[in-house]
Every structure is written in C-alpha cells, then in structure tokens.
Amino acid sequence: xxxxxxxxxxxxxxxxxxxxxxxxxxxxxxxxxxxxxxxxxxxxxxxxxxxxxxxxxxxxxxxxxxxxxxxxxxxxxxxxxxxxxxxxxxxxxxxxxxxxxxxxxxxxxxxxxxxxxxxxxxxxxxxxxxxxxxxxxxxxxxxxxxxxxxxxxxxxxxxxxxxxxxxxxxxxxxxxxxxxxxxxxxxxxxxxxxxxxxxxxxxxxxxxxxxxx
Ligand code: ADP
Numbered sequence: 001x002x003x004x005x006x007x008x009x010x011x012x013x014x015x016x017x018x019x020x021x022x023x024x025x026x027x028x029x030x031x032x033x034x035x036x037x038x039x040x041x042x043x044x045x046x047x048x049x050x051x052x053x054x055x056x057x058x059x060x061x062x063x064x065x066x067x068x069x070x071x072x073x074x075x076x077x078x079x080x081x082x083x084x085x086x087x088x089x090x091x092x093x094x095x096x097x098x099x100x101x102x103x104x105x106x107x108x109x110x111x112x113x114x115x116x117x118x119x120x121x122x123x124x125x126x127x128x129x130x131x132x133x134x135x136x137x138x139x140x141x142x143x144x145x146x147x148x149x150x151x152x153x154x155x156x157x158x159x160x161x162x163x164x165x166x167x168x169x170x171x172x173x174x175x176x177x178x179x180x181x182x183x184x185x186x187x188x189x190x191x192x193x194x195x196x197x198x199x200x201x202x203x204x205x206x207x208x209x210x211x212x213x
C-alpha cells in the first residue's frame with residue numbers, strides 16, 4: 001500500500017466505493033449524509049492519487065479492481081448493433097388479439113408499433129394482461145389504444161454501448177428497448193426502428209462473456 005495518509009472521511013469514501021462502485025457522487029453524498037460540494041475536495045484527492053477512478057456517466061470505481069475493469073471495458077466496447085435482434089412489429093390498427101398471436105408466434109414479450117417503419121408505440125405483456133382482465137373485446141380494440149406512445153418510449157441507438165442500453169433497461173424497468181435510427185422528416189425528428197435489445201440479448205452476451213474471460 002502507499003504511504004499517503006487519508007482522512008477518516010476519505011477512508012470511508014474508499015470503503016463505500018469498494019463495496020458499491022460504480023457509485024455516483026450523489027449516492028456517496030447521500031450515504032455519508034453530506035452535500036456533493038462537501039465531498040468534492042476529497043474525491044479530487046482520491047482520483048488524483050489514482051485510488052479512485054471517475055467514469056463519465058457511471059460514477060466512481062476503485063481503481064485497483066482489475067476484474068471489474070476487464071468486464072467493464074469489454075461491455076463498454078460492445079455496441080448495441082452487435083447484439084440486437086429482429087423486433088416484432090405491428091401497425092397501430094392491428095387488433096389486440098392479432099398482436100397477441102404475433103407475440104406467441106415470434107416467442108417475444110414486447111411488440112413495437114410502427115407507422116411505415118416509424119416507431120409510434122410499444123406494447124408489453126403486462127399491457128395485454130391488463131386489457132384481458134378488463135374484459136375488453138380483444139378482436140375489436142386496436143393496439144394503438146393500449147400502447148405506450150412516443151415521446152414516452154425509451155430507445156437505444158445502434159452505436160450506443162450495451163452498457164448504456166442495460167442501464168436504461170434497469171433505470172426504466174422495461175424488458176426491451178427498440179433500436180432506432182433518427183431521421184429528419186420535414187424538419188421533425190422521427191425514429192425508424194431497426195432492431196431491439198432486450199434483457200434476453202444482454203443475458204446472452206453475459207453468458208458468452210463468461211465463456212471468453
Ligand atoms: P412487462 O409487461 O413484462 O412488465 P415491461 O416491463 O417491458 O414488460 O413493460 C412495462 C410497461 O412499460 C408497459 O406498460 C409497456 O408498455 C412499457 N414499456 C415497455 N417497453 C418500453 C420502452 N422501451 N419504452 C417505454 N415504455 C415501455
């Protein structure tokens with residue numbers, strides 16, 4: 001170990017980061033019951049002395065954690081386009097019944113609703129269950145009525161890292177993200193669907209990763 005003497009607060013920060021990293025400065029401040037501003041000088045010292053490493057948009061990690069670094073670097077390098085799969089899509093006018101049949105036939109859990117390739121909505125298993133429990137006539141109601149609409153759809157882009165996509169999935173508690181390409185249509189931005197990335201794709205990557213390391 002090096003001979004730098006750390007204050008009690010700094011030692012506490014190192015311990016928290018070792019146990020919880022990656023962790024944001026907000027979360028650290030919360031755990032220590034201080035403001036972020038109060039932590040700033042300590043975090044500056046700990047990163048300058050290479051004890052901690054600050055990862056943009058991720059938080060602080062304990063810099064000597066080799067195995068974490070290897071996994072992290074590997075996952076950061078993989079792009080969504082490398083693991084995405086074919087989305088199951090339907091038009092807004094498709095009946096809920098036909099949409100459910102589509103999901104079964106394609107062994108999927110989420111249906112993406114499009115209007116000429118442009119993403120307009122998402123319908124999940126739970127949305128269908130809600131409709132079924134409500135006793136609605138599934139042969140009459142179109143999916144457009146039950147779907148989650150733009151602009152509330154959480155999406156990923158082909159060039160995003162798998163790590164970012166996984167973070168979005170966890171943060172928003174959804175099973176699947178549409179992978180889109182942004183296109184300008186009459187100066188209005190719309191999203192063309194080109195794939196999907198789901199918990200299954202990511203779990204699959206995780207299994208393959210364990211084989212490689
Ligand atoms: P499940 O039905 O298995 O719980 P999700 O957790 O994916 O599936 O869906 C929960 C809710 O979030 C549903 O109402 C669904 O319409 C909505 N949803 C699913 N995926 C997305 C997404 N990518 N963006 C926004 N909302 C979504």
